[in-house]
Amino acid sequence: MEYFMVPAQKVPSLQHFRKTEKEVIGGLCSLANIPLTPRRRARRIRREIANSNERRRMQSINSGFQSLKTLIPHSDGEKLSKAAILQQTAEYIFALEQEKTRLLQQNSQLKRFIQEFSGSSPKRRRGAEEKDEGIGSPDILEEEKTDDLRREMVELRQQLDKERSVRMMLEESSPAPTHHPTVIVPAPAPAPPPHHVTVVTMGPASVINTASTSRQNLDTIVQAIQHIESIQERVGEEEQRRAVIVTQGRALTDTAGSDTASDSEWPEDCSLP
DNA sequence: GCATCTACCCCATTATCGTT
DNA sequence: AACGATAATGGGGTAGATGC
Secondary structure, three states, X not given: XXXXXXXXXXXXXXXXXXXXXXHHHHHHHHHHOOOOOHHHHHHHHHHXXXXXXXXXXXXXXXXXXXXXXXXXXXXXXXXXXXXXXXXXXHHHHHHHHHHHHHHHHHHHHHXXXXXXXXXXXXXXXXXXXXXXXXXXXXXXXXXXHHHHHHHHHHHHHHHHHHHHHHHHHHHHHOOOOOOOOOOOOOOOOOOOOHHHOOOOOOOHHHHHHHHHHHHXXXXXXXXXXXXXXXXXXXXXXXXXXXXXXXXXXXXXXXXXXXXXXHHHHOHHHHHOO
């Protein structure tokens, strides 16, 4: 994180970064020891960088899938393909929306009951009595109405308790959604113009954005170097193995004419001018 | 305005690995 | 062995930035 805190004067401009990038690329080529024309060499490096970027992109997509997986109810250790994760997420959202609608309806129903109860205040009741005077027995009607409401209230309360217990059961059976830290992928927001950007003039978020972009570029190059190094290592190991075989006087005749690992690794580059 | 570069996205292909 | 899922890779398309 120290990387992001460097004072503006000490932060190299992207122009400078490009220069160092070229140096790194030059180093990469010499490191790989590949007999390439400069154009092909550059192309090769660009491809490595593109591959690294693509790898990172896929990783971010996968981390998104993992985040989704933690949010949908599923049993621990259950294997879910990406397609299954998407489908189940859609189903889960649909179910949640339905439940929300149902709860909202229930809520408004309860509100209506409350209003009716508070509405049947002594004052209003008295008025009703005056109006109904002589027509029948208002007290009995009022009692019936109250009984009905009471019954409905009890039913609703039972329904609510039932819902609650079902929900508790569901929560216990399915793992609680754990919010693992997800890989934060820089938003595809247009990056500020490289040459006009200094850390001084930008807000903290922009600083992090630009710095993280540079950091990512560096990471990409480092990954490319590591990739080429690993290829070299494999080639070296292969050569060592062959040397051992030769010194032991048990060299295989077909080994001499076979392609090297590097040949198969760089087919296009070595076969074309 | 145009050519070039770069980053990003998308797709097809291939390799690998686990499951049936 | 067949099959499905996934990762890696190569290559094309495109939008935005930049230099001329």
